[in-house]
Amino acid sequence: MAGHRDIVERFITSLERRDWAAWAGLLHPDVVYEIPQTRERIRGRDRYLQFNQEYPGDWHLRPKLVIADEGHGVVWFEWRLDGDVDDAMAFFEFTDGLITRVTDFWPERYVPPPGREDLVERW
Amino acid sequence: MAGHRDIVERFITSLERRDWAAWAGLLHPDVVYEIPQTRERIRGRDRYLQFNQEYPGDWHLRPKLVIADEGHGVVWFEWRLDGDVDDAMAFFEFTDGLITRVTDFWPERYVPPPGREDLVERW
Numbered sequence: 001m002a003g004h005r006d007i008v009e010r011f012i013t014s015l016e017r018r019d020w021a022a023w024a025g026l027l028h029p030d031v032v033y034e035i036p037q038t039r040e041r042i043r044g045r046d047r048y049l050q051f052n053q054e055y056p057g058d059w060h061l062r063p064k065l066v067i068a069d070e071g072h073g074v075v076w077f078e079w080r081l082d083g084d085v086d087d088a089m090a091f092f093e094f095t096d097g098l099i100t101r102v103t104d105f106w107p108e109r110y111v112p113p114p115g116r117e118d119l120v121e122r123w
Numbered sequence: 124m125a126g127h128r129d130i131v132e133r134f135i136t137s138l139e140r141r142d143w144a145a146w147a148g149l150l151h152p153d154v155v156y157e158i159p160q161t162r163e164r165i166r167g168r169d170r171y172l173q174f175n176q177e178y179p180g181d182w183h184l185r186p187k188l189v190i191a192d193e194g195h196g197v198v199w200f201e202w203r204l205d206g207d208v209d210d211a212m213a214f215f216e217f218t219d220g221l222i223t224r225v226t227d228f229w230p231e232r233y234v235p236p237p238g239r240e241d242l243v244e245r246w
Binding site for chain 2: 039040121
């Protein structure tokens with residue numbers, strides 16, 4: 001759905017610009033933000049805004065892929081912080097053109113288990 | 124896109140059933156599978172099939188959310204292995220109704236950094 005795709009793209013690009021008014025304007029006042037890897041949840045636009053404004057470091061975000069339909073969206077994005085570059089992803093729910101739920105994931109690099117070297121190449 | 128959504132759902136459900144014929148039937152012969160966290164890449168349906176058939180452990184998969192459009196799809200799914208339960212996600216590209224690229228992510232739990240306890244609740 002074009003409208004939801006646009007919201008997801010603006011979510012990332014307004015964060016990157018630190019355009020807090022534009023970013024908060026995409027969110028429902030009762031938005032719920034969850035980080036399943038830490039079992040953390042933030043309730044409400046105001047606290048979620050404060051969380052992002054206070055997040056330390058000179059972080060940067062670049063969207064790589066957006067997919068959206070009538071009820072949900074996802075962005076796969078690249079983040080950069082202190083020389084690190086990695087992938088992350090955020091899932092969205094929408095109600096009446098506002099984001100009502102954000103769930104994001106921050107996968108970390110790991111050493112592959114042995115035994116599959118004959119099938120894979122590395123980059 | 125309904126067709127792509129259906130392919131993504133069948134990707135997970137046929138893996139869970141170990142229905143290798145159904146699963147491989149969704150893949151283009153030249154499919155590329157990538158795991159960015161380990162910088163591993165597998166080229167071709169046959170090697171990707173072998174990789175999954177040989178993957179150790181009594182693993183189980185359950186789709187939680189599927190989003191798809193004309194060119195891409197994603198599934199956010201739960202995996203279980205040896206008592207562990209966690210979330211993972213796979214992104215897909217399609218050509219002519221077959222999967223041409225799969226990129227998956229396996230985020231791990233981590234301890235949240237200090238300083239944001241006043242904004243978050245834990246679950």
